[in-house]
Amino acid sequence: MAAAEAQGRLWLESPSGGPPPIFLPLDGEALVLGRGPLTQVTDRKCSRKQVELLADPKTRTVAVKQEEEAKDGATEPQKKRRRKFSSGWKNLEKLLVFTAPGVKPRGKVAAFDLDGTLITTRSGKVFPTGPNDWRILYPEISRKLQELDTEGYKLVIFTNQMGIGRGKLPAEEFKAKVEAVLEKLEVPFQVLVSTHAGLYRKPVSGMWDYLQDQANEGMPISIKDSIFVGDAAGRPANWAPGRKKDFSCADRLFALNLGLPFSTPEEFFLKWPTARFELPAFDPRTVSPAGPLCLPESSSLLSSSPEVVVAVGFPGAGKSTFLEEHLVSAGYVHINRDTLGSWQRCVNTCEAALKQGKRVVIDNTNPDIQSRARYIQCARDAGVSSRCFLFEASLEQARHNNRFRQMTGSSHPPVSDVVLFSYRKQFEAPTLAEGFAEILQIPFRLCLKPSLERLYRQFSEG
Structure with a gap:
């Protein structure tokens, strides 16, 4: 892939049969490229943020910098670009992490599910019809989030998106949707996205563990001073007049696994009273490590004869x-x-x-x-x-x-x-x-x- 220019524009051009041209910004902003749909690179050895490209319209040149090439002594514009580069998306196995500019490590967290908690579909359908089919769920949400940020909470979203892992939801499309939502909310969020079954998928605590261990710059998080809000709360049909049964209880159980105070979006943003809910029939917290090996206890497990x-x-x-x-x-x-x-x-x-x-x-x-x-x-x-x-x-x-x-x-x-x-x-x-x-x-x-x-x-x- 080589740089080309015409009519005052610069772009990256691939050999015949490669991806379409990639135009470079000429306003001093850097373009970050790597594995993804723009380059059509699929080799996992290539990072999604492999290189940072900075076009100079005066000299018609493009400076190429890999992420690890940042050095001390950079100019202020370079430092600004580097700070911007350190935010953004991180792609891990079965987990995507987005850190918006302005996110800081904090000792208490206000965490939220995404769909059905902060946003809903604009179309009114259960599942979005496309990347733009969303709106903020309640008018009270933006003001409340601003208050939480002012009160010193780190704002975090934990969302399950198995469609990405199954290939039904393009990751880049979902990323663009997340960034659009956060731009609308106008507060700094960190977003953790579970893309497969396993340790990161709610209600298992893997996303929270990653936040604490890897994404809060070593600052301990107080569970008792933090909160989690989600709509998958195990509420039965008609928990409020005309309301459908919750599709799952994963959000409530995620909070229960961690010992986090929990609320539904209606309870947290609208101050509705606590709704009825049902927990699963099997509670793993009750399994005992003690007790008899067999019943009746008078029987022997082993026989001395064939x-x-x-x-x-x-x-x-x-x-x-x-x-x-x-x-x-x-x-x-x-x-x-x-x-x-x-x-x-x-x-x-x-x-x-x-x-x-x-x-x-x-x-x-x-x-x-x-x-x-x-x-x-x-x-x-x-x-x-x-x-x-x-x-x-x-x-x-x-x-x-x-x-x-x-x-x-x-x-x-x-x-x-x-x-x-x-x-x-x-x-x-x-x-x-x-x-x-x-x-x-x-x-x-x-x-x-x-x-x-x-x-x-x-x-x-x-």
Whole structure:
């Protein structure tokens, strides 16, 4: 890409087949370029802010400076441009961060969701029809934000935008929308945008953690002196006359995970009374690290004689972790369909182990009578007993456990909701009449390092 000029204009021109010309400003303002739609560069080794270009209309030259080339001793105009360059967008994996000019580190934060909290669609539709389909939600918002800025709050937006990660919403289009909104609000904001599922997506606390650890210049933030306002608050239908049910509870749960004082936009900007709301059925804060390993407690987990133990439970109910810790470590042969590939191979492996006089544990979901009968028959044919270990984790807890696995980089393949709901549909509670000598109930117990336990105890879906 080379510089060209004609009729008093300067532009960057690519070889044939490259992107269209990129015109350079001639008013002393710098143009920042890198990976993006203007250059059509897609290599992630190239930053979105790779170079700063400054055109000189008098000499018809273009000064090129990489971000890391800033040096002490610069002129005041250079320093001004450098300060402007330090603000703007930062592109991280699964997270976009925008810092507007004038944003300062502060010890208390007034944080907001974006859509449905600060803005709504101009068209009246649920989802915007385009980048310009927005308006400020309430007239009171601009004045209130000015007050908060004056009172020493750092203003921050936390927004989930999975459409960017899925390729349905162009990132550059959304960035332009954010900048237009902030220009309208006329207050300095820092904006954090979660683009994928995982640690940064509300209600998980990743965006707040990034703000505290990386985006406030080391200044500690007081949780009790900060606030969070969002419209995804778990309010049921008709929480106010004619109002629809909230699409989720993610904003309220985000605040709950962090211990932040929370309000809806109506409560915060319009001073409406607190509305009714509902929290999810499963509360990860209540999971105990203590309690019995099994019920009844008088039963033994291990047998001294050959036997077949058949596990029953949702994917993500903790079966493998429990069985490997307590049975496989004691010599039981571990049989798992994820490893062997089919139930037929599981049955053949079970039969072979029993012929060698070994104890066997079947670590599959085994939701119905038919799936369990195969292994009960293996035990009968070998002249040994069979027991059932029923893992008590609910559907909601299994879903939470699977999300936790994904957030912590587990090697276990992701389990979709389709699989979980299919298990629930197929489930038939095990009974002794099937041929089991005993059925043990296995409560879910939490055993994690403190750093991981903090994450586990957060609501992970709104």
